[in-house]
Amino acid sequence: MKKKIWVNIAFQVGALVLALLSTTLLLLAAGAPPFQAYAAILKGAFGSAGSLETLLITWSPLLLTTAGVLITFSAGLWNIGVEGQMAMGAIFTTWMLRLLQETSLPPALTIVLGILAGIVGGALWAGLAGALKTFGGVNEIFGGLGLNFVSTALTIYLVFGPWKRPGVGSMSGTEPFDRSLWLPTLPDTELSLWSLTLSLLALVIIIVLLRGTHFGLRLKAVGKNPKSAFLMGVPTWQYSMLAFLLCGALVGLAGAIQVTGVYHRLLPNISSGYGFLGLLVSMLVNYQAVWVAPVAFFFAAVNVGSIQLQLMYKLDSSFSGVMQSLLVLLVLLGEGARQRFLRKH
Amino acid sequence: MDVELRDVHKTFGAVHANVGINLHVPAGTIQGILGENGAGKSTLMKVLSGFIRANQGQILLDNRPVIIHSPADAIRHGIGMLHQDPLDFPPMRLIDNFVLGHEGGLFPNRTTAARDFTLLASQFGFSLDPDAYVDALTVGERQQLEILRLLWLGARALIFDEPTTGISAAQKEKLFSALRLLAEQGKTVLFVSHKLEDVEGLCHRVAVLRQGHLVGETKHPYTTEKLVEMMFGKAISVGERNPCAGCEPTLSLHNFSAEDYRLKVRDVSLEVCSGEVIGLAGMEGSGQGLFLRSVCGLVRAVDGRISLHGKNLTGRSYHAFKRAGTAFLPAARLEEGLAAGLDLTEHFVLAEKPSGFFVNWEESRQLAQSRIAAFNIRGTPVSTVESLSGGNQQRALLALLRVPLNLLLLEHPTRGLDIESAIDIWSKLKERCKQGTSILFISSDLEEILQYSDRVLVFFSGKVTPPLEAAALTTEALGQLIGGKGWEDFALGKGA
Numbered sequence: 001m002k003k004k005i006w007v008n009i010a011f012q013v014g015a016l017v018l019a020l021l022s023t024t025l026l027l028l029a030a031g032a033p034p035f036q037a038y039a040a041i042l043k044g045a046f047g048s049a050g051s052l053e054t055l056l057i058t059w060s061p062l063l064l065t066t067a068g069v070l071i072t073f074s075a076g077l078w079n080i081g082v083e084g085q086m087a088m089g090a091i092f093t094t095w096m097l098r099l100l101q102e103t104s105l106p107p108a109l110t111i112v113l114g115i116l117a118g119i120v121g122g123a124l125w126a127g128l129a130g131a132l133k134t135f136g137g138v139n140e141i142f143g144g145l146g147l148n149f150v151s152t153a154l155t156i157y158l159v160f161g162p163w164k165r166p167g168v169g170s171m172s173g174t175e176p177f178d179r180s181l182w183l184p185t186l187p188d189t190e191l192s193l194w195s196l197t198l199s200l201l202a203l204v205i206i207i208v209l210l211r212g213t214h215f216g217l218r219l220k221a222v223g224k225n226p227k228s229a230f231l232m233g234v235p236t237w238q239y240s241m242l243a244f245l246l247c248g249a250l251v252g253l254a255g256a257i258q259v260t261g262v263y264h265r266l267l268p269n270i271s272s273g274y275g276f277l278g279l280l281v282s283m284l285v286n287y288q289a290v291w292v293a294p295v296a297f298f299f300a301a302v303n304v305g306s307i308q309l310q311l312m313y314k315l316d317s318s319f320s321g322v323m324q325s326l327l328v329l330l331v332l333l334g335e336g337a338r339q340r341f342l343r344k345h
Numbered sequence: 346m347d348v349e350l351r352d353v354h355k356t357f358g359a360v361h362a363n364v365g366i367n368l369h370v371p372a373g374t375i376q377g378i379l380g381e382n383g384a385g386k387s388t389l390m391k392v393l394s395g396f397i398r399a400n401q402g403q404i405l406l407d408n409r410p411v412i413i414h415s416p417a418d419a420i421r422h423g424i425g426m427l428h429q430d431p432l433d434f435p436p437m438r439l440i441d442n443f444v445l446g447h448e449g450g451l452f453p454n455r456t457t458a459a460r461d462f463t464l465l466a467s468q469f470g471f472s473l474d475p476d477a478y479v480d481a482l483t484v485g486e487r488q489q490l491e492i493l494r495l496l497w498l499g500a501r502a503l504i505f506d507e508p509t510t511g512i513s514a515a516q517k518e519k520l521f522s523a524l525r526l527l528a529e530q531g532k533t534v535l536f537v538s539h540k541l542e543d544v545e546g547l548c549h550r551v552a553v554l555r556q557g558h559l560v561g562e563t564k565h566p567y568t569t570e571k572l573v574e575m576m577f578g579k580a581i582s583v584g585e586r587n588p589c590a591g592c593e594p595t596l597s598l599h600n601f602s603a604e605d606y607r608l609k610v611r612d613v614s615l616e617v618c619s620g621e622v623i624g625l626a627g628m629e630g631s632g633q634g635l636f637l638r639s640v641c642g643l644v645r646a647v648d649g650r651i652s653l654h655g656k657n658l659t660g661r662s663y664h665a666f667k668r669a670g671t672a673f674l675p676a677a678r679l680e681e682g683l684a685a686g687l688d689l690t691e692h693f694v695l696a697e698k699p700s701g702f703f704v705n706w707e708e709s710r711q712l713a714q715s716r717i718a719a720f721n722i723r724g725t726p727v728s729t730v731e732s733l734s735g736g737n738q739q740r741a742l743l744a745l746l747r748v749p750l751n752l753l754l755l756e757h758p759t760r761g762l763d764i765e766s767a768i769d770i771w772s773k774l775k776e777r778c779k780q781g782t783s784i785l786f787i788s789s790d791l792e793e794i795l796q797y798s799d800r801v802l803v804f805f806s807g808k809v810t811p812p813l814e815a816a817a818l819t820t821e822a823l824g825q826l827i828g829g830k831g832w833e834d835f836a837l838g839k840g841a
Contacts, residue, residue: 212706214699221695225684231675232684232695232745233667 008338015334019327026322032313044308045301053191057262058300060199061086061254065278066292067199067206068250072140073287074210075243076223081129081144082275084151085122085248089255091155092121094174094266097181097259098163107180114181115256122252123245125151130244134237140244156268163266173267183261192261199257200293202250207289219243251275273321277303280328286335299324346407346423346501346533347372348393353402355388362388363399364557370502370550375524375534377548379541381576381763384554386537387429390504393535394426395419406502420446425495426504429761431487435480442479443494458497465493469523483629485516492523502533507761509543513628513789514824521547539763541572573764593619595751595783596640601649603639608807610636612649615802615812617752619781622774624794624815627804627827633787636804637754640785641673642666653751670751676760676787678738685731689713689724689741696745720744721769736766743773753777755786759793771797791820791827805829 027034045055065082072079079085096117100110125147132143163174183192210216221229222239230236258270281299285291306320348370355363362385370376380386392399395413403410406422413419416426433442443462444453459475466473471489479487488508495503505524509517524534524547538544544551545567552562553575561575596617603610610632617623625633638644640651642663650659653669663673675681683692690713694704697712713726720740724733730741739762746753758774759767774784774797788794794801800812803826810826825831 212703214694214702214704217691217694217704218699220691221684221687224686225680227681228684229695230663231673231681232692233664234695235664 004342007342011334011338011341012331015331016327018334019330022326022330023323026326030313030315030319032309032315037309037313037315040308040312041302041305043305045305051304053189055297055300055304056191056196058303059297060195061257061274062277062281062296062300063199063203063293064250064254064257065274066281066296067203067289068247068254069275069278069282070206070210070287070289070292071219071250072243072247073282074216074219074223075240076226077133077240077243078141079126079129079144079244079247080141080279081126081147082247082251082278083271083273084144084148084275085125085129085251086255086258086271086275087151087155088125089118089122089252090259090266090270091151091158091255092124092252093118093256093259094158094163097177101177101181107178110181111183111260114260115253118256118259119249119252122250122255123248126244126248126251127241130241134241152268155266155270159266159268171268173263174265176265181260182264183257185261190262192257195257195261198253202253203289203292206250207292210289251278277321277324280324284328284331346531347405348424348502348533348535349405349408350389350393351403351405353389353392353404354400355385355392355397356400361557363392366402366554366559368552368559368562370533370535372501372533373528373531374550375528375536375548377544377551378535378537378554379539379544379551379572379576380554381539381765384576385557386554387506389554390426390506390535390537393419394424394504396426417446420495420498420500423499423501424504425498425500425502427488427491427495427506427508429507431484431491433479433487433491435478437479438475439473439477439479439482439490440475442490443475443497446494446498461497462493465496469493469526470519471523483512483516485512485520485629488512488516488520489523500532502535503527504535504537506537507539508536509538509540513827514791515628515828517543539576541569544572545569576763595619595654595781596785597650597652597655598640599650601639601646601651603635603644603646605635605644608632608635609647610639610804610807610809613802613809617783617785618799619751619783620778621799622778622784622786622797623812624798624801625785625787625804626791626794626801626823629789631804631827632807632809633802633804634756636802636809637756637785637787638673640752641671641754643673670747670749671754672746672750672752673754674742674746674756674758676756678735678742679731682742683730683738686729688727688729689717689722690726692730692741692745696747698747716744720773736762739766739770740773743770746777749780750777750782753782753784755784757788758786759788759790767793791823795820795823803827805832808832810835 024034027037045051065086069079069082093114096114097110100113129140129143129147132138133140159173165175183194185192210219218229218234219239221232221234222236226236254274255270259266263270277299281292281296285295302323303320306323307317309315309319310317350366350368353363353366366389378386378390388397391397393404395416395418404413405411411422413422413424419425434445440455440459440462444455444458447453462475471493473486473489479490482490492503508520512520524536527534536544536548548565550562550564551567551572553560553572555576563571594616596615598613598615601613607630613636625637627633635644639646642658642661642665645660650657652658653671656669658666658669679685690710693713693716694709710726717724717726720743722733722737722740722744724737730738733741739758759770762770778784795815795818798815801815801818801823802812803810803823805827822831
């Protein structure tokens with residue numbers, strides 16, 4: 001037993017070392033001095049109050065998308081449509097805010113309604129993917145992928161069409177909302193405690209839901225073996241749909257936060273890859289919800305920190321994505337190798 | 346082919362599954378490998394067929410030592426294995442399954458393959474359509490396909506792991522004559538089983554395994570008592586039927602009909618008493634499976650009425666039946682009954698009615714612990730179900746049943762289990778009967794049907810006999826009905 005623990009640690013550490021090694025090779029290949037580059041990432045993420053602020057702003061939507069994806073993962077579903085669901089959340093929030101901004105409704109209420117609309121929008125879009133799977137027999141990976149394209153097209157249509165800025169539409173998005181419709185932020189910063197609190201709260205709720213409740217266990221049973229779960233009395237397709245709706249709601253909330261708390265308008269690429277990054281994080285934590293917060297924090301730090309690489313070494317901003325993907329890939333690989341090793345010994 | 350194993354050892358962690366096995370099987374022999382569950386039979390055969398590597402020991406084929414790295418390697422050496430559950434591809438055609446595994450370049454030559462297939466099939470008297478899809482076949486037919494495939498790949502020694510479970514009596518006869526033919530052709534047959542009757546009727550020689558050791562070898566003719574003693578280290582006897590207490594109907598069927606894409610079971614009228622056991626006999630795929638699944642709402646009945654304790658459940662869903670106190674135990678334990686990846690505690694929580702929103706894990710673990718002890722399951726509350734052996738999985742399924750239960754439906758409750766486990770399972774089931782639960786069960790083991798049922802329904806291509814008193818039936822009479830003989834005596838109305 002004790003030996004097994006050491007084997008586990010050895011493989012995990014090995015995977016991390018390998019990830020670091022391959023990233024270093026990549027940096028060398030790109031012509032950047034690796035150690036200075038790592039230092040730059042660290043400095044970029046934690047170097048100043050401003051960078052820490054950006055880090056936290058990046059962290060909250062990632063927490064939400066990861067929490068959402070964990071639910072669908074538990075139910076055995078590959079919800080690739082998270083990106084689209086987040087965009088749809090943002091669209092619904094923008095729509096609600098546009099609708100209410102001219103009325104005499106108090107701004108606080110408008111914001112709340114806007115966020116609720118985002119939650120509903122995300123859930124609806126996820127529900128659509130779920131319905132396609134449940135009633136149409138369309139695999140959720142294909143359905144989600146298709147709906148992602150539709151939501152991107154819809155966002156661009158809205159930004160350049162009906163919701164375009166006075167004059168001419170541009171990639172910089174719709175006309176920003178009035179300051180009264182922004183989520184309140186800490187003085188002299190762009191960090192909203194509201195969005196951070198909401199995200200952490202959502203994550204805690206999901207952890208408790210998955211680990212401690214009958215709902216979570218039944219969801220897991222559906223994910224492991226839907227036939228057996230059905231025979232044990234779990235209404236399986238209803239649970240799958242519920243997983244989609246819950247995930248969509250959380251991801252929609254992430255979209256709503258991007259609109260109300262960060263960009264204050266609708267952008268063509270409002271989901272900015274948070275959905276896919278959430279998928280990566282949940283794979284990396286191996287569906288163990290408690291690890292989501294630190295791992296998502298680390299990913300956010302890499303995202304924020306690698307902006308420095310762009311400035312200093314002219315490396316493309318997608319480099320952070322490469323690093324994150326490499327890490328996930330190698331950790332999954334290490335896990336596979338570990339299981340093979342344990343089977344043999 | 347002459348097959349010899351020398352001093353084979355295999356360990357899985359702390360478990361010593363094979364301890365220094367020496368076995369020599371000359372060409373043209375049907376060698377029985379007998380032993381209870383977990384005795385090490387399957388492990389030994391998997392070593393021989395390249396599925397797993399032994400820790401120590403030697404394999405000699407025709408007196409030449411060989412090292413077998415994989416199943417593909419084994420077939421290159423002429424060793425093929427038929428696994429207990431067919432490892433084929435149900436959504437594909439027979440011919441594609443047949444060609445799979447053949448090393449014949451990039452493009453398989455289906456025309457030649459189909460010709461060889463038909464030729465081989467006729468040699469053994471198998472009637473298989475090469476263009477049919479495998480998922481439409483019975484287990485017995487899938488077995489026949491696998492035999493042909495292995496022979497075509499050049500197998501000269503064939504291993505059969507529990508081949509008689511799940512196939513009909515007629516298919517068994519066909520299988521046995523095929524095996525005898527193989528032996529006459531000089532091929533070696535290794536026949537793994539825990540069914541004494543099969544081994545006695547077929548094998549030239551028998552080797553018995555117990556707890557990883559080869560404890561003895563004997564030749565035909567055998568004495569049953571001696572074999573049982575070698576298998577278990579002691580003689581055991583089977584229990585008695587206990588008559589059910591007074592009749593209070595639980596399940597009532599009135600002109601009940603169900604159908605699937607293949608056949609229709611028509612106009613069944615039946616009253617099942619509380620505590621009664623009804624055996625459903627018939628060749629695999631004669632309608633008993635369809636009937637059982639329609640009695641719990643998994644398949645919607647097309648006609649007639651069904652009620653449980655007077656409550657009309659006609660046309661209701663499986664979950665409505667479940668709420669009314671019906672439980673269904675499928676034969677495919679890991680595929681339909683249990684969820685691999687979840688541990689026993691989680692299964693017990695899932696099986697109970699959820700109380701409140703949160704799971705009380707401490708209480709659940711204690712519940713799991715007590716049920717594990719009560720049902721004699723070899724495992725712990727945190728054991729995942731796939732780590733349990735077949736018998737323990739079946740016991741776990743029984744342990745998962747809720748306590749007041751009106752109707753229990755079982756598919757092959759003791760399939761693949763040794764005698765001791767089977768007796769154990771039935772004693773648990775009989776306890777249920779004493780509490781008033783009625784049982785309907787499917788089995789292809791006629792002895793089991795006659796031994797444990799109060800009444801029997803026989804199925805033959807969708808036709809159903811009226812309930813027959815088990816005490817008045819014999820194996821022969823039952824066998825005839827299953828084979829479609831003697832049905833004139835029943836006024837069956839329309840029939841199928």
